[in-house]
Amino acid sequence: MSRPARALVAGLAALAAAVVPGPATAEPTPGGGMNAAATTFFDDxxxxxxxxxxxxxxxxxIGNGNEGWGNLERQYYTDGTDNAALDGDGNLVITAREENPAGYQCWYGSCWYTSAKFSTAQTFTQAYGHFEARMKLPEGRGIWPAFWMLGADFGDVGWPDSGEIDIMENVGHEPGTVHGTLHGPGYSGPDGIGAAYTLPGGERFSDGFHTFAVDWSPQRIQWSVDGNVYQVRTPADLGGDEWVFDHPFYLILNLAVGGRWPGDPDGSTSFPQQLVIDYVRVTDGATSGGGQPIVGLADKCVDVAGASTDNGTPVQLYECNGTAAQRWTFAADGSVRALGKCLDVAGAGTADGTPVQLYECNGTAAQQWVHTAAGDIVNPHADKCLDVTGADSADGTRLQIWTCAGTANQKWRV
Structure with a gap:
């Protein structure tokens, strides 16, 4: 969630809490964590x-903070199980209720709602890695669930210099859309750098569970929903402003009610509202999420050569190593994606032997693929299969399209 006064109060509340042993902190790993990732934080x-x-x-x-956490929010965060408790089925349920118990005072007077907010500021911080949560969102005007991170140096440098990574925010009157945003010096509050993801076919995030994630490595942050990458940000996106995402951050989960962005609830909003969290997981490399390996001949993986994101980078067969260059997502639009770009048939060719490459996603037929039940990955435009050139299992063998033949060098599993 993303406004300076609210972030300030949130950080001060964390610092004012009882003193405890310092948080578990994972520092940046050399090379951006390109080895197979290990789980560093998990709660199911x-x-x-x-x-x-x-x-x-x-x-x-706990509380409502200065001017409703800086956003004119209407809820009071409590520490009671009426507002946050396990459900016995492996979920944490954060419940927003329409109530005004005595003593719950907000910036404008008596609070109208109660809810809950958690952070790991005192227990866990980490720089770089894969951060994800599987959740079912509430919906309704004025409802504002969020899964986000603040820089662990907040107490020293303040907001927005500490940085903020919003992994998922939703305003309840847009039940099929979520937002991912960066906030830092020069690009904070309404000037944050971000994008939205909308479910296809009018689906709503309240209909079932979805996985929201970022893959964060040096100089790069990638957002995904259910493995579908929808945004990648680097320092080049900041227009010369400072990139402050190079140090440990902590996690935050909360369910707000009202505020400048979602507006207040109205007669169409029902209560109680519930944010249901199945799990939260963090790994120590940005290589463990945002997609899955595609494994083929000799149990080797589809790999982007040199992990380069340049248009035209060869796609090859290589020993599976768990890096981001081998994490692929079969997106809803028919594309197959890694490193924020698409698996592409060079020049939209249809001839046997046309090489396959990584290229900016553009929605063309050269980037459409179907993974069949038989294990083929087919480009329908060419009516040909993803193929290991010469059936050569050596590392670095280029991939191409070829007439589907059912051979081992055309069989792939995800």
Whole structure:
């Protein structure tokens, strides 16, 4: 969530809490963590119904803050299980309720709603990696769920200099759309750098669980929903402003009500509202999420040569190593994506032997693929299969399209 006064109060609340041992911190790994990633933080919210969240992982942030956390928000965050508890089925449920218990005072007077907010500011911070949560979102005007991160140096440098990475924000009157945003010096608040992702076919994020993630490596952050990459940001996107995403951050989960962005609830908004979180997972490399390896001949992987994002970079067969250059997503538009770009038939060719490359996603027929039940990956435009040249299993063998023959060098599993 993204406004300076709210972020300031959030950080001060964390700093004002009882002193505890310092947070587990994962520092940047050499080379951006290009080895197979290990899990550094995980909570699957297993436990009996009604139990509170694990305080060894999460700490409550309580109150309403200065001007409603800087956003004119209408909720008071409590630490009670009426607003956040395990459901006994492996989920954490954050519940926003329409109520005004005595003593819950907000910036404008008595609060209208209660809800809950958690962070790992005192228990876990990390620079770089894969950060994801699987959640089912609420919906309704004035409802504002979020999964986000703040720089762990907030107490020293303040916001926005600490940086903020919004992995997922949703305003409830847009039930099929989520937003991912960066905030930093010169690009904060309404000037944040971001993009939106909308589910196809009028689907809503309240209809079922979806996975929201960022893959964060030096000089690069990539957002995905259900493995579909929809945004990549680098320092080049900041117009000369400072890139401050080079140090540990901490996680935040919350369900706000009202505020400048979503507006206040109205007569169409029902209560209680619930944000249901299945799990939160962090790994130590940005290579473990945002896609899956495509494995073929000799149990080797489809790989982007040199992990380069340049248009025209060869796509090859290579020993599986868990890097981002081998993490592919079969997107809803028929494309196959890695490193924020698409698997592409060079020159939109249809002849046997036309090489396959990485290229800026453009929606053309050269970037349309179908993974069949038989294990073929077919480009329908050419009516040909993704093929390992010469059936050569050596590292670095170029991939191409070829008439589908059912041979081992054309069989792929995800």
């Amino acid at each position: 919210f297993e436990g009996p119904a009604g139990a509170p969240v694990d305080s060894a992982k999460w700490r409550h942030e």
